[in-house]
Amino acid sequence: MKAAILIESLTGNTWKAGELIAANLQQENWSITGISSMKDPNHASIQDADTVIVGTWVHGLFVVGQAPWAIDRLRHLPAMAGKQAVAFCTYALNPGKSLDVMTRELETRGAEVVGGLALQRGHLAEHAEEFAIRLVDSVPAR
Numbered sequence: 001m002k003a004a005i006l007i008e009s010l011t012g013n014t015w016k017a018g019e020l021i022a023a024n025l026q027q028e029n030w031s032i033t034g035i036s037s038m039k040d041p042n043h044a045s046i047q048d049a050d051t052v053i054v055g056t057w058v059h060g061l062f063v064v065g066q067a068p069w070a071i072d073r074l075r076h077l078p079a080m081a082g083k084q085a086v087a088f089c090t091y092a093l094n095p096g097k098s099l100d101v102m103t104r105e106l107e108t109r110g111a112e113v114v115g116g117l118a119l120q121r122g123h124l125a126e127h128a129e130e131f132a133i134r135l136v137d138s139v140p141a142r
């Protein structure tokens with residue numbers, strides 16, 4: 001399988017999570033067509049991929065009002081008809097419904113959303129591994 005990874009990161013956690021997810025997927029023989037920022041997405045990497053992984057961070061008042069940052073950028077990603085998509089977010093205390101919001105936007109872009117996971121910023125390595133395992137398990141081998 002071929003995955004493109006698109007990331008929005010302010011202080012580096014989400015970018016690091018994306019790199020960890022990429023490394024875990026490569027260990028499962030997936031290829032990564034590119035890791036790029038949502039601000040300046042690598043369109044060729046999206047076109048080449050079967051699966052588009054989109055990650056951002058959670059902002060809000062920590063216990064209320066949580067939402068995925070950069071939802072507008074998600075809205076401006078290219079159309080993804082025929083592709084699978086998976087969302088992830090990194091957070092400190094509580095991700096709220098951030099994944100649901102991301103899922104809706106990805107569906108609007110035409111993708112088939114096959115899952116999502118919130119990664120706690122203090123446990124990025126374990127949670128990135130879990131994300132990759134779930135993703136590999138959810139996709140039938142080709």
Ligand SMILES: Cc1cc2nc3c(=O)[nH]c(=O)nc-3n(C[C@H](O)[C@H](O)[C@H](O)COP(=O)(O)O)c2cc1C
Binds near residue numbers: 013059121
């Ligand atoms: C302005 C601001 C608001 C935040 N609000 C929340 C929040 O409501 N809930 C939460 O769990 N984490 C919150 N966080 C923590 C970030 O989501 C977390 O540190 C994330 O991993 C940052 O990702 P990044 O390093 O890729 O920017 C907030 C961080 C900032 C800077």
